[in-house]
Amino acid sequence: MSIPSIIVERLSKTFGRSPVLRDIGFEIHAGEMVALIGPSGSGKSTLLRHLVGLTRADRHGGRVRLQGREVQAAGRLVSARRHERCRVGYIFQQFNLVGRLSVLTNVLVGRLGRMPRGRALLARFTEAERAMARRALARVGLAQLADQRANTLSGGQMQRVAIARVLMQDAEIILADEPIASLDPRSAQEVMQILQRIHEEDGRTVVITLHQVDVARRFCKRAIALKDGRLYFDGPIGGLTDARLTALYDNAGLDEL
Numbered sequence: 086m087s088i089p090s091i092i093v094e095r096l097s098k099t100f101g102r103s104p105v106l107r108d109i110g111f112e113i114h115a116g117e118m119v120a121l122i123g124p125s126g127s128g129k130s131t132l133l134r135h136l137v138g139l140t141r142a143d144r145h146g147g148r149v150r151l152q153g154r155e156v157q158a159a160g161r162l163v164s165a166r167r168h169e170r171c172r173v174g175y176i177f178q179q180f181n182l183v184g185r186l187s188v189l190t191n192v193l194v195g196r197l198g199r200m201p202r203g204r205a206l207l208a209r210f211t212e213a214e215r216a217m218a219r220r221a222l223a224r225v226g227l228a229q230l231a232d233q234r235a236n237t238l239s240g241g242q243m244q245r246v247a248i249a250r251v252l253m254q255d256a257e258i259i260l261a262d263e264p265i266a267s268l269d270p271r272s273a274q275e276v277m278q279i280l281q282r283i284h285e286e287d288g289r290t291v292v293i294t295l296h297q298v299d300v301a302r303r304f305c306k307r308a309i310a311l312k313d314g315r316l317y318f319d320g321p322i323g324g325l326t327d328a329r330l331t332a333l334y335d336n337a338g339l340d341e342l
């Protein structure tokens with residue numbers, strides 16, 4: 086059996102006095118596509134931020150391993166470098182593109198793992214890298230927009246560019262935090278289909294927080310649900326019965342269902 090992609094053990098996080106993650110534990114195997122669900126404020130984004138290394142766990146707050154490498158332990162956050170080596174890519178609700186740069190450049194930046202300063206750096210990309218970026222854009226159906234400025238795109242197109250950027254990173258683990266929350270239904274469906282195709286064709290591990298349970302059901306076999314920072318459910322998504330969902334979103338607005 087392969088090494089699990091993601092292992093979370095007894096992960097806890099407190100902001101001030103508020104416990105936001107309480108003793109969370111699970112394993113995700115390479116090539117799984119998992120929906121992370123739960124009401125607003127249940128800790129989904131905080132959990133993903135711990136996985137990608139944007140947030141540090143409590144001192145006795147457990148640990149996180151990606152592809153067998155410890156990235157969080159005993160309140161220590163292992164360097165961003167290690168996250169790079171683990172090849173983990175992050176997709177944001179708000180896309181995080183640089184609007185004044187071209188679509189192709191936004192994808193190429195995935196290669197660097199951070200924003201370069203000035204145009205000189207951009208000139209350093211090789212022809213091979215440019216070709217790879219164009220292939221990534223073709224996979225998300227945007228080859229024809231490579232030279233357009235990013236800020237001229239629709240939200241759905243911007244999110245597809247963000248997916249091309251994690252392909253350029255060659256991320257084996259893709260973490261997406263509400264990637265379709267600001268999209269219209271049609272663009273949302275396109276983005277989900279692209280993520281699913283990447284997951285199926287390349288065997289990449291995808292963990293995606295979703296607001297809509299029906300979307301999770303359509304695209305993911307497994308769900309992990311948080312409630313008040315605790316693991317409420319982890320299993321085949323079919324196990325999320327109506328009764329369990331009602332209890333999960335208990336006290337939450339109906340619009341969350």
Ligand code: ADP
Pocket residue numbers: 100105123124125126127128129130131132
């Ligand atoms: P979700 O993504 O499920 O909506 P979050 O992980 O964003 O939930 O937030 C969980 C809880 O943690 C919320 O109560 C939120 O206010 C709190 N929280 C998140 N980030 C911080 C922070 N940096 N400082 C203080 N509280 C935070």
Ligand code: MG
Pocket residue numbers: 129130131263
């Ligand atoms: Mg969130």
